[in-house]
Amino acid sequence: MNEITSNSNLHGMPAYVEPQCLVNDKYRRNTKSDVYSLGVILWEISSGRPPFSSFESVLSLAVYISKGNREEPIEDTPFRYIKLYKQCWDNDPADRPETRLIFNTLKQIIPNETLSQNNPIEASAQFFESLRKEAYEFFEQGKFLKALEFFEEILKNGQLSPEDQVKATAWDLSRNRGFENFSELIMALRKNTMLTSLDLGSNELGSFGGKLLSEALCRNTTLTSLILKENNLGSKGGKLLSEVLCKNTTLTF
Numbered sequence: 001m002n003e004i005t006s007n008s009n010l011h012g013m014p015a016y017v018e019p020q021c022l023v024n025d026k027y028r029r030n031t032k033s034d035v036y037s038l039g040v041i042l043w044e045i046s047s048g049r050p051p052f053s054s055f056e057s058v059l060s061l062a063v064y065i066s067k068g069n070r071e072e073p074i075e076d077t078p079f080r081y082i083k084l085y086k087q088c089w090d091n092d093p094a095d096r097p098e099t100r101l102i103f104n105t106l107k108q109i110i111p112n113e114t115l116s117q118n119n120p121i122e123a124s125a126q127f128f129e130s131l132r133k134e135a136y137e138f139f140e141q142g143k144f145l146k147a148l149e150f151f152e153e154i155l156k157n158g159q160l161s162p163e164d165q166v167k168a169t170a171w172d173l174s175r176n177r178g179f180e181n182f183s184e185l186i187m188a189l190r191k192n193t194m195l196t197s198l199d200l201g202s203n204e205l206g207s208f209g210g211k212l213l214s215e216a217l218c219r220n221t222t223l224t225s226l227i228l229k230e231n232n233l234g235s236k237g238g239k240l241l242s243e244v245l246c247k248n249t250t251l252t253f
Contacts, residue, residue, distance in 0.1 A: 016040050019065055032094070033093070039085040039088025039089035039096075040088075042081070042084065043074075043085050046074045046081065070089055100153050131153060135147050138150065144187075154168075169196045169197065170198075170199075171199070182212070198226050202230040203230075206231070207237035213241065217241075
């Protein structure tokens with residue numbers, strides 16, 4: 001109780017707030033925190049009322065939620081829908097689903113017209129905002145395949161903002177990356193149908209890195225700009241990349 005009393009995260013709407021924040025004011029919210037809030041919104045859509053509306057005390061509600069209590073399912077709600085929002089508001093962030101999975105599941109169990117009639121604007125907006133956050137986080141973590149999947153999902157639903165467009169099509173991976181995830185980048189390049197610009201400057205890729213990159217670029221048909229300065233590619237790596245350039249007339253260094 002004392003921990004919750006002193007918690008600055010209580011201000012606002014605790015019914016929608018990540019439970020971890022209610023007991024630990026140093027807990028940093030992330031995309032899984034957004035998923036929790038999304039789960040609460042999904043329950044609200046099915047019930048037609050705000051969550052925990054009978055609680056008058058913010059503190060009492062925070063204590064109640066922090067102990068793992070949640071709203072009860074509404075009668076006649078589809079089982080898969082209930083299962084989905086329960087997964088979203090799981091007390092353990094690691095057990096919550098990714099936003100893309102939530103969206104795809106909803107599309108399977110709820111007709112588009114039903115979503116249009118009952119889905120608050122903020123719920124739809126939060127779906128795609130969560131997708132964006134996850135895409136950006138995966139990109140910064142070097143999880144390029146995951147980032148690509150999320151960007152493609154956003155694009156498929158016509159939700160790419162100008163900022164998304166830049167982030168999805170122009171990758172700046174220059175300087176001190178170290179490239180622990182270089183092999184994943186190579187796989188993403190082979191699969192990517194969106195990327196038009198790639199900056200790999202100052203990464204010390206070496207001749208072997210140049211070889212892997214040339215193999216990936218042979219399969220990529222969308223890239224038009226590639227920056228490779230200060231990578232010590234050597235004669236072998238440079239030669240292989242030159243051959244790729246000869247075959248791809250749209251790609252420039």
